[in-house]
Amino acid sequence: MDDLALVRDLVDDAPLPDRSALAPARARLVAGITAPTPVRLVRHRSRFALLGGTTIGLAAAVAAAITLVPRNEQPPATGPDAVKVLTLAAQHVLTAPHVVPRPDQFIYARSEGREIWQSVDGTRDGRIVNGGGTPTTLPGCRDGRAPVVKGDEVVPGVTEECTPEPAYRADLPTTADAMLQYLDDNASGEPGSVNARGKDVLSLINEKVLSPESRAALFQAASRVPGLEVVRDVRDSTGKPAIGIAWPRPLGASPSAPPPGKPVGSGTMILVFDPTTYEYLGSPTRAAGTVTVVDEVGQRP
Amino acid sequence: MTPTDAELIARSRHEPEHFAAIFDRHAPHIQRYLARRLGREAADDSVAETFLVAFDKRHRYDPAHADARPWLYGIATRLVGQHRRAEVRRYRLLEAAGPAPDVTCHADRVATDVTAQAMRGALATALAALSTPDRDVLLLIAWEQLTYEEVAAALAIPVGTVRSRLNRARRKVRGALSTTEIPEELFSNG
Numbered sequence: 001m002d003d004l005a006l007v008r009d010l011v012d013d014a015p016l017p018d019r020s021a022l023a024p025a026r027a028r029l030v031a032g033i034t035a036p037t038p039v040r041l042v043r044h045r046s047r048f049a050l051l052g053g054t055t056i057g058l059a060a061a062v063a064a065a066i067t068l069v070p071r072n073e074q075p076p077a078t079g080p081d082a083v084k085v086l087t088l089a090a091q092h093v094l095t096a097p098h099v100v101p102r103p104d105q106f107i108y109a110r111s112e113g114r115e116i117w118q119s120v121d122g123t124r125d126g127r128i129v130n131g132g133g134t135p136t137t138l139p140g141c142r143d144g145r146a147p148v149v150k151g152d153e154v155v156p157g158v159t160e161e162c163t164p165e166p167a168y169r170a171d172l173p174t175t176a177d178a179m180l181q182y183l184d185d186n187a188s189g190e191p192g193s194v195n196a197r198g199k200d201v202l203s204l205i206n207e208k209v210l211s212p213e214s215r216a217a218l219f220q221a222a223s224r225v226p227g228l229e230v231v232r233d234v235r236d237s238t239g240k241p242a243i244g245i246a247w248p249r250p251l252g253a254s255p256s257a258p259p260p261g262k263p264v265g266s267g268t269m270i271l272v273f274d275p276t277t278y279e280y281l282g283s284p285t286r287a288a289g290t291v292t293v294v295d296e297v298g299q300r301p
Numbered sequence: 302m303t304p305t306d307a308e309l310i311a312r313s314r315h316e317p318e319h320f321a322a323i324f325d326r327h328a329p330h331i332q333r334y335l336a337r338r339l340g341r342e343a344a345d346d347s348v349a350e351t352f353l354v355a356f357d358k359r360h361r362y363d364p365a366h367a368d369a370r371p372w373l374y375g376i377a378t379r380l381v382g383q384h385r386r387a388e389v390r391r392y393r394l395l396e397a398a399g400p401a402p403d404v405t406c407h408a409d410r411v412a413t414d415v416t417a418q419a420m421r422g423a424l425a426t427a428l429a430a431l432s433t434p435d436r437d438v439l440l441l442i443a444w445e446q447l448t449y450e451e452v453a454a455a456l457a458i459p460v461g462t463v464r465s466r467l468n469r470a471r472r473k474v475r476g477a478l479s480t481t482e483i484p485e486e487l488f489s490n491g
Contacts, residue, residue, distance in 0.1 A: 003471050003474045003475045003478065004442070004443050004471065006420065006424055006474075006478070007424060007428070007439065007440075007443040007444070007474060008443045008444060010421060010424050010425065010428075011337045011444055016329035016330065016332075016333055017328075017329050017332045017333065017336075018329075021332075022324075022328050022329065022332060022348070024345065024349075025324075025328065025332070025345060025348045025349035025352070026321065026324055026325075026328065026349075028349035028353070029320070029321065029324050029349055029352045029353060029356070030318075030321055032349075032353045032356065033313075033317040033318070033320050033321070033353075033356050034317060034318065116459075118459070128459075130457075138459060138462075161469070162465065163465055163468075165459075165461040165462075165464075165465060188449075188464075188467075199448055199449055202450075203449055203450075203460055203464070206450075206460075285365070285367055286365065
């Protein structure tokens with residue numbers, strides 16, 4: 001058993017509390033929200049970098065909920081259509097324009113009012129600005145140590161253990177086979193977990209800037225995941241018709257069709273592509289972040 | 302069509318009573334999470350507080366997120382951070398909790414239980430020893446089964462940071478387990 005499963009087993013699978021157990025808390029909430037004066041709460045300032053309870057842009061580009069597929073139960077093989085869509089997506093990546101950044105540059109992304117600058121090689125301090133709020137430093141990792149950020153500010157003279165997290169991954173494999181090997185070697189879940197593979201692929205697609213060859217290899221590697229399905233009646237986050245690839249649904253999840261505009265099954269992850277060019281567009285609810293290379297933190301393209 | 306959380310939260314800006322529906326949808330999961338981290342009693346208080354804080358901040362909710370649960374997990378996690386002592390007490394309890402009494406026990410079963418208990422103790426100690434940010438990430442993933450993206454959204458940190466915190470937490474947990482001393486007689490009993 002792996003360590004995550006052991007941690008999970010530490011807590012019993014207690015049933016969710018029912019309505020009556022939650023009634024006192026609900027009554028407190030209702031009393032609070034219907035009070036004539038605004039609810040006053042004692043706020044404790046967090047000791048750690050918290051950006052006002054909202055999210056960052058690039059990283060949250062696809063916020064699909066993925067639940068765990070029981071191991072040992074493999075979904076049916078992926079049909080040729082899904083393979084074709086992902087192959088065309090890989091071809092599109094190889095023909096689209098691409099700029100190779102220098103290690104000292106930053107990857108800039110903006111989505112829904114949030115802006116983020118991430119160090120190309122992970123050693124320089126980046127920045128997040130949330131909807132015009134106070135900028136927060138994303139500490140770079142130099143010689144295994146990173147500055148500590150408290151609230152929105154760097155604590156002078158204090159560092160913590162770290163591993164550099166380059167925003168541009170020039171080092172990733174460029175063939176489907178090598179990419180599969182890389183995914184196996186760096187799997188976040190147990191060997192053979194389709195669900196963890198989904199998270200890993202998505203995280204590379206959405207959070208990192210890869211060379212076109214690596215990104216194409218990633219789509220090709222994804223096409224080898226068993227049980228992928230093509231979703232034809234999907235729309236992109238702007239409402240335009242698109243073509244989707246649904247990751248295998250957790251077994252036992254409801255197979256019924258979702259209401260219009262809702263993702264297929266709350267637990268299903270869908271990658272959305274342009275139906276003619278096969279450009280990756282994100283998820284049905286989130287647009288893929290557009291990224292640009294800039295020279296300095298704070299610089300906008 | 303059922304309104305999304307984002308729609309309900311938007312409505313609650315002018316009609317606060319809509320916020321009660323957010324409670325009805327998510328309070329069971331948030332309460333169970335708080336009970337796992339703080340114990341049942343503290344959870345009953347903290348769950349109301351979580352939703353009051355959320356209500357207070359509803360004008361800052363990002364409407365692009367149809368599902369409010371990660372946001373609520375984030376708020377609950379920050380409240381847990383204010384109850385560190387209660388949380389550590391909770392792990393001490395987990396650490397000390399023996400296996401359920403088993404009237405039909407025989408040597409194998411006893412061995413299994415003692416091993417499991419040694420493991421639980423080591424795990425609980427390891428959890429208590431983690432830094433709060435590392436523990437938050439580990440437990441949101443292992444216990445609440447949030448995705449990396451959801452944890453990033455909940456804690457307002459980049460997904461890369463979620464990964465590095467999770468990796469560090471797992472490394473420490475594995476380290477603690479590998480040094481756990483399993484009583485020797487267990488092996489001679491089998």
